[in-house]
Amino acid sequence: MTRVLVPxxxxxxxxxxxxxxxxxxxxxxxxxxxxxLPEQTPPDQARxxxxxxxxxxxxxxxxxxxxxxxxxDHRLVxxxxxxxxxxxxxxxxxxxxxxxxxxxxxxxxLLVALTGDVAVDRICSFVGDLIGAREIGVTLFLATxxxxxxxxxxxxxxxxxxxxxxxxxxxxxxDAPPFxxxxxxxxVHDAIVVGERAPSLRSFLLGEEAERIxxxxxxxxxxxxxxxxDGASELE
Numbered sequence: 001m002t003r004v005l006v007p008x009x010x011x012x013x014x015x016x017x018x019x020x021x022x023x024x025x026x027x028x029x030x031x032x033x034x035x036x037l038p039e040q041t042p043p044d045q046a047r048x049x050x051x052x053x054x055x056x057x058x059x060x061x062x063x064x065x066x067x068x069x070x071x072x073d074h075r076l077v078x079x080x081x082x083x084x085x086x087x088x089x090x091x092x093x094x095x096x097x098x099x100x101x102x103x104x105x106x107x108x109x110l111l112v113a114l115t116g117d118v119a120v121d122r123i124c125s126f127v128g129d130l131i132g133a134r135e136i137g138v139t140l141f142l143a144t145x146x147x148x149x150x151x152x153x154x155x156x157x158x159x160x161x162x163x164x165x166x167x168x169x170x171x172x173x174x175d176a177p178p179f180x181x182x183x184x185x186x187x188v189h190d191a192i193v194v195g196e197r198a199p200s201l202r203s204f205l206l207g208e209e210a211e212r213i214x215x216x217x218x219x220x221x222x223x224x225x226x227x228x229x230d231g232a233s234e235l236e
Contacts (some may be wrong), residue, residue, distance in 0.1 A: 001027070001028050001071075001095060001183055002026075002027040002028065002029070002096050002126060002129040002130065003027060003028040003029070003030060003095045003096055004027055004029055004030075004043065004095060004096065004097045004098070004099055004222065005029075005030050005032055005059045005086070005089060005090050005093060005095035005098050005099065006020075006024075006029055006030070006031050006032065006065075006098075006099045006101070007032040007034055007082075007086055007098065007099075008031060008032065008033055008034070008101065008227050009034060009035065009036075010033030010034065010035060010054045010058060010061075010076070010146050011035045011050060011053070011054055011057075011214060012035075014101065015101070016064065016065070016099075016101050016103055016105075016220075017101055017103050017105070017220060018100050018105055019062050019103075019104035019105050019106060019107050019111040019190060019191065019219070019220060020099060020101055020102065020104075020191070020220040021065055021067070021068075022068065022106065022107065023072050023107045023110075023130070023136075023191055023220065024045070024065060024070065024099070024130075025065075025067075025068030025069065026068075026070065026129065026130060026131075026132045026134075027070065027096075027130060028060075028070065028071045028072070028130065029065045029070060029071070029073075030072070030073055030074065030075060030089070030093045030095065030159075031058060031061050031062045031065065031072065031074040031075070031085070032053055032072070032074070032075050032076075032077065032085075032089050033055075033057065033058040033061075033074060033075070033076045033077070034077045034078075034079060034082055034085060034121055035054065035077075035079070036076055036077075036079060036082050037049065037079065037080055039080055043078040043079065043080075043201065045184070046078040050078070052075070054076055055076060056138060057072050058074040058076060059074070061074070062074045067179075069091075074160070075081070075089055075093075077089070086098065090225065095225065095228075096126055096128060096224065096225060097193075097222045097223055097225060098214070098222070098223045098225070099220060099221070099222050100213075100220065100221040100223070101220055101225075102191070102218055102219040102220035102221065103218050103219075104190050104191065104218060104219045104220060105190075106190070107136060107140060107190040107191045107220075108136060108137065108140070108190055109132070109133075109136065109137040109189050109190055110127070110130075110136055110137070110138050110189065110190065110191050110192070110193060111136050111141055111185055111186055111189035111191070111192045111193070112124075112127055112138055112139065112141065112193045113140050113141045113142075113192065113193065113194045113195070114140060114141065114142045114153065114154070114157060114181050115141070115142055115143045115178045115182065116195075117175060117215070117227070118194075118196065118198070118224075119195055119224070119226045120153065120156075120157055120195075122195070122224060122226065122227070123193065123224045124157050124160045124161055125155075125168070126193070126222075126224045127161060127165060127193055128160075128161055128164040130193075130222075131161075131164075131166050135167070136163060136167075136211075137165025137167040137168075137169065138166050138167065138168050138169070139163075139168075139169045139170070139171055139185070139189065140154050140158055140168060140169070140170045140171070141170075141171045141173075141182065142154055142170075142172055142173070143172075143173040143174075143176060143177075143178035143181045143182065143183075143187050144172070144173075144174065144178075145174065145175055147174045149170070150172050150174065151172060154170040154172055156169075157170075157217045158170055164196075168180065171185060172183075181212065182213070186213055187217065188230070189219065190217050190219055191220045191221070191222070192213055192219055192220070192222070193220045193222045193224060194213070194221065194222070194223055194224070195223070195224045195226065196223060196224060196225050196226040
């Protein structure tokens with residue numbers, strides 16, 4: 001079953017938008033409540049002080065993901081390194097993607113970015129599982145300087161999703177700044193799916209680009225993990 005990890009700064013009151021909870025109804029969800037500690041604070045000390053309050057908040061949040069009938073559980077971490085904790089819990093739960101919560105409502109159309117060194121087949125498989133039989137449209141987006149190759153890639157991806165009865169459109173941008181083009185496209189969509197890019201998921205998920213997409217589009221962002229790449233990185 002497809003699983004999405006939803007990290008939330010639990011003691012800071014961060015929560016998932018109604019649009020995100022509805023979007024994730026067909027998949028399993030692990031809500032990761034986390035709290036980043038000052039370097040001098042032992043995790044055990046913080047857990048003793050805050051665990052009960054954090055667990056109560058986590059249980060309330062997790063229940064919102066069960067409304068549509070999906071399976072949801074939760075984890076709680078007190079950590080000095082949130083990136084390391086995200087990676088560890090993602091590996092332990094075999095999560096297919098991370099979510100960056102947005103503030104959108106109903107999701108009618110999803111932007112799926114295929115730009116760069118991403119696992120296109122894995123992204124399409126994830127999107128197919130996420131959409132299922134629901135009437136949510138998908139725009140496959142690619143910014144490239146190779147127009148012919150870009151059209152071929154978009155056509156192949158669109159064929160894959162159309163075979164699963166997903167309503168697909170494509171958008172090809174040639175010879176333009178890829179990230180700025182993505183931001184412009186994201187502004188007219190309700191949620192965004194992107195792929196993990198080298199060198200690691202954390203560099204995208206927690207970096208300036210992911211934050212800008214989430215903030216400027218005011219929409220949830222799902223980052224599909226490249227499991228093969230992650231596994232190779234762990235062995236290095």
